[in-house]
């Protein structure tokens with residue numbers, strides 16, 4: 001075997017590292033995860049060639065089928081060109097991993113049995129070995145067979161536009177013009193096609209030949225909306241709920257009488273402000289008594305979801321009041337007891353439970369309760385407060401909507417026990433990380449990192465920045481380049497600060513985000529990541545970069561980095577993010593889905609890079625990567 005030795009230079013510390021290259025052309029320090037468990041999963045192709053037998057992680061029958069014919073001589077295979085950097089391992093199809101061709105990624109309807117044999121996969125795994133052994137052992141997610149997903153309904157509901165929903169005309173117009181900020185030719189996403197008619201009680205199925213007997217609508221309806229991250233779940237529940245809110249308001253005599261008196265008073269006062277009159281004589285009948293409550297886990301999400309609701313409120317004329325720990329108690333009190341009324345509250349469960357604890361009247365008229373990010377809000381830390389609110393609203397509740405990107409087993413058990421008849425609306429791609437998101441793996445135990453994760457992280461970010469700069473050089477004006485927004489996720493709060501400081505010391509614009517970060521700093525940091533607008537490198541940054549270079553230092557001008565814990569991984573709509581670095585291997589597949597879900601939202605492409613250290617679960621990472629490549633649901 002031909003062996004060459006070459007010098008590689010770390011982008012950050014510029015230290016030289018010698019790496020050995022085999023005739024297979026694969027460098028040992030940048031690796032792709034392949035079909036092996038433990039250490040073998042990270043073996044280079046060179047190692048694999050020397051290995052006498054197959055990898056210990058036994059691939060299932062499908063992969064056996066997909067293997068190239070046994071007559072093929074591996075030695076004559078064209079070597080893959082070597083690529084340095086963290087992307088060397090991006091979903092590669094030739095090295096280290098025995099991937100199957102796409103034809104075997106079949107949907108149930110593609111199969112000869114029409115997908116009727118639901119146990120086929122399970123049986124084949126059992127006979128030939130367990131493909132996703134590590135993930136199966138962990139099993140944090142509920143497995144949902146294709147038959148259980150709402151795929152058939154989705155096929156029937158060929159909805160091309162929001163106009164086809166039974167929504168109030170103003171609301172239909174407001175979806176594109178306000179909630180989606182003037183987007184044209186807006187089509188509902190799969191979860192919206194499923195959930196909006198269900199919540200409205202609208203049917204798109206074939207019309208019954210005979211007139212069916214009227215179906216009695218139960219006094220309370222319960223829905224679970226489960227769909228992949230960044231698929232538009234917020235609008236899927238918000239649109240029908242705003243519709244219901246306005247219909248109920250039109251039927252509410254107290255509100256109608258109030259509106260009438262207000263209009264008369266306006267005429268009497270000839271355009272003078274009415275606030276004094278409202279304050280003294282006539283507070284709104286909805287003061288302190290919302291009809292809709294939306295619960296979310298964090299203050300950032302309170303702001304985000306309230307902004308979506310306010311986009312509708314502006315046109316539909318209703319009052320949205322966010323309650324958040326980042327506001328002063330006085331502001332929260334004013335929001336809740338505003339004399340102008342409150343129709344919808346967006347809050348964290350803790351805050352609302354505290355407020356409602358001292359005033360039971362607040363939750364006495366809630367007709368719609370949404371538990372957004374239900375996988376978080378019904379886990380151990382949040383569930384006591386969340387359930388308290390569910391119980392308090394039960395007497396008046398007409399619709400309970402749980403919304404989630406994952407269905408953990410705990411949530412599944414809770415639903416089976418507490419809401420056995422809940423209508424589960426699940427999209428076909430639930431629990432699968434979209435194939436448009438690629439996952440690369442960096443083995444930090446190897447040269448040049450030698451278990452220095454900070455260095456590997458900084459190196460990955462520099463590579464992204466340099467890649468972007470090179471790209472700009474070939475196309476756009478050098479001085480007008482876009483800023484890359486990168487999220488780095490760690491498992492422990494304490495690590496955020498340490499990693500951010502290290503990145504800053506390497507000339508990277510990084511901030512740490514955790515529960516102790518001030519609300520203002522959090523929202524400032526997140527603003528750049530949630531805005532869909534392209535962001536140009538500022539003149540200041542260009543000057544700083546030049547000054548740093550002159551002083552023999554380094555400054556990466558075209559990237560912004562947030563180092564965060566799970567705080568920023570749930571629900572935050574980071575449309576601008578294309579790159580996510582998983583500094584720590586996430587504890588569960590639920591965390592993988594949420595963290596990688598910050599990139600590649602709403603059909604965009606994304607890249608994840610996971611740093612795998614000596615003590616990390618390489619088998620789990622390998623299986624997640626393989627599932628992603630195959631477009632399969634994680635377990």
Ligand SMILES: Nc1ncnc2c1ncn2[C@@H]1O[C@H](COP(=O)(O)OP(=O)(O)OP(=O)(O)O)[C@@H](O)[C@H]1O
Nearest residue numbers: 187188189229230231232233234235405571573602
């Ligand atoms: N029909 C649509 N067409 C285009 N964009 C849409 C549509 N519906 C929603 N969006 C946009 O998609 C983005 C993601 O939506 P949203 O935050 O509701 O996703 P999500 O499914 O709740 O994600 P997560 O599970 O991470 O919370 C938002 O910026 C939203 O404005």
